[in-house]
Amino acid sequence: MRYVLGVDGGGSKVTCLLADETGQLRGYGRAGPVDTNYVKRPLAVEALRRALRAALEAGGLLGTPIEVLCISAPMDAAAVDEALDAVLVHRILEAVKGETARWAAHYWAEQYVGVIVDAGVGSAARGWTKEGQHAGAGGWGTLLGDEGSGYWIAMQAMRAVLRAHDGRDEDTLLTQLIFDHFGFRNAMDMVFRVSHGMIMVQDAAHLVGIGSDPGTEVAQGGTVVRKARSGDSFLSRHEIASLCPLVVNAAQQGDHAAQHILASAGRALGELAVAVIRRLYMALESFAVVPFGGVFKAGDPILLPFRETIAVVAPQAQIVLPRFEPVVGAVLLALDDIGVTIDWPVLESLEQSSVRFPGCRV
Numbered sequence: 426m427r428y429v430l431g432v433d434g435g436g437s438k439v440t441c442l443l444a445d446e447t448g449q450l451r452g453y454g455r456a457g458p459v460d461t462n463y464v465k466r467p468l469a470v471e472a473l474r475r476a477l478r479a480a481l482e483a484g485g486l487l488g489t490p491i492e493v494l495c496i497s498a499p500m501d502a503a504a505v506d507e508a509l510d511a512v513l514v515h516r517i518l519e520a521v522k523g524e525t526a527r528w529a530a531h532y533w534a535e536q537y538v539g540v541i542v543d544a545g546v547g548s549a550a551r552g553w554t555k556e557g558q559h560a561g562a563g564g565w566g567t568l569l570g571d572e573g574s575g576y577w578i579a580m581q582a583m584r585a586v587l588r589a590h591d592g593r594d595e596d597t598l599l600t601q602l603i604f605d606h607f608g609f610r611n612a613m614d615m616v617f618r619v620s621h622g623m624i625m626v627q628d629a630a631h632l633v634g635i636g637s638d639p640g641t642e643v644a645q646g647g648t649v650v651r652k653a654r655s656g657d658s659f660l661s662r663h664e665i666a667s668l669c670p671l672v673v674n675a676a677q678q679g680d681h682a683a684q685h686i687l688a689s690a691g692r693a694l695g696e697l698a699v700a701v702i703r704r705l706y707m708a709l710e711s712f713a714v715v716p717f718g719g720v721f722k723a724g725d726p727i728l729l730p731f732r733e734t735i736a737v738v739a740p741q742a743q744i745v746l747p748r749f750e751p752v753v754g755a756v757l758l759a760l761d762d763i764g765v766t767i768d769w770p771v772l773e774s775l776e777q778s779s780v781r782f783p784g785c786r787v
Contacts, residue, residue, distance in 0.1 A: 427492045427763060430480065430514070431755030433525050434459035434473065434498030436546030437575070437663045437719070440752040441476040442785055443484045446760065448771035451486065453782035454479030458546070460499040462566065463662045469500055473508035481512065493518055495759035497525040497751065518762050520755060523551030523561070528754030530715040530747050532772055539705075539712030539742070540698050542731075543751075544720035546666040548574035548694060552701035562700035567662060573693035575666035575720050578686055582672045583619060585682040587612060597682040598675040606671055607660070621659040673723045687726040694720070694727070695734025702739050711741040717751060717787075747787045749779065 427446040432439065439459045443452035454476035459469040481487040490513045496505060497520040505517065526541045540552040548571050549564030563570055571577050586603060588594040590612050609615040675683035698714050714735060721727055732744050753775070757767055765771060779785055 428484075428486060428489060429756060429759035429763060430477065430491050430494040431525070431752050431757075431759055432473070432476070432494065432496040432498060433750065433752040433755050434476075434496075434500070436460045436463060437666065439472050439476045439498060440750065440784060441473075441480040442752050442756045442782070443480040443486065444756045444760065444775070446763065446765055448760065448765075448774035448778075450756070450775060450778040450782055450785070452480040452482065452484030453784055454481075454483065455784055458663050460546075461501070461504065462499060466504060470504050470508045473498070473500070473505065474510055477508065477512055488513075490515065492516065493759040493762045495520055495525070495755040495762065497522065497755060516762070518759060520758055522549070522564070525751040525754035525758065526715070526717045526747075527551075527553065528757045529717075529749045529751050530713070530745070530754075532757070532767065533748050534713045534715065534745050536711060536713040536743055536745065538715055538745075539707055539710070540701055540714040541717060542694055542698050542714065543717045544574055544690075544694050544727075545718035546575050546663050547571045548577070548697065548718075548720075550694075550697035550701045552698075552705050552707065554705050554707065558705055560701050560704040562704075563697045573690040573697070573720065575669040575718075576662055577693070578672050578690050578720065579665045579668035581686045581689070582668055582675075582683070583615060585686065586615065589682070594682065598678060598680040599672065599683055602671045602675055603668060606668060618658065618660050619665065669720060669723075673726065676723075676726050684726065687723060688730045690720065691727040691730030692734050695731045698731075698735050698742075699738045702735070702742070707742075708739045709741070710739070711743070713745040714742050715745050715747050717747055721746075750785050750787060753779070753785050 429444055431442045436458050439456050441454040442450055444450050456472040456475040458464045459472050461469050493516045494514045495518040523541050526543060527538055530538045537555060540550060542550045551561045553559045567576055582599045585597050586600045589597045589600060672683045672686055676687050702708055735742055761767060
């Protein structure tokens, strides 16, 4: 019996699936983020190592040679090799960005899968024509891009808190939800921990009502400098993105700021799909647009504006929700690479065995 591993990783987590050549899933592993653009390399390597080991241990195959490992993750080849450690892999297949998600959707979609939109901690879209042309949009990172992503939604929520504090907007439920989630003492504490201590406010009077903060010093001329103290913890990209479910919660309770943020996110994600559709001249065609990632789990507050934005440009495009996570696509790519025909028996075996590993199902 031959075995393969599929790996899909990003800014919030890495997942690993072990399968045999019949399509039977044998083991599943999950660990923290592996995007080395935002996570220190040793932490990313260790996360991948843990996910691989968990999958192999779950399948009782630790130490067994693996024919192919297919991976889609923002890590360099040396980092992947380091994470493999004692795992014997005959061949490593690096999947192009978005390809694992496409394969995870393709076999269960009634229509041709033309566009994939991924909205997790970051955001990006990728599209393919039936003739083999492809194009992408987004994925430009937190400073200049990632509109509609979990990180973007969280940052918009914290901006809404500051606008409410200033009186520029009405009060929002987001203030208490966010403060409770991270244990912020006040708005200054939030700004300080999000900006990693790089904060200087020019008008001390502006802080009236924020609350006393023994870590704040007022310099001559009214400049306020917040200095780091022992015990201060700054927030990482994926920790900030963890606020996304709180924004959904606030929106469900009727909070206008939260509702506006989610609607804007849905439109922004739709614009990613539209950009790809236009570049590939697919506007008049019929195809599936498949949304992946935790942001879409918000449901209609994201999906409705997402669908409406796409429909204006491509009225025949259908939004098709995925059944499986992209890591399943990585397994299918690995099976294909060793010469397995992806037919109904293989897909049925995969689907039936996936019940044991709910983490690979959407």
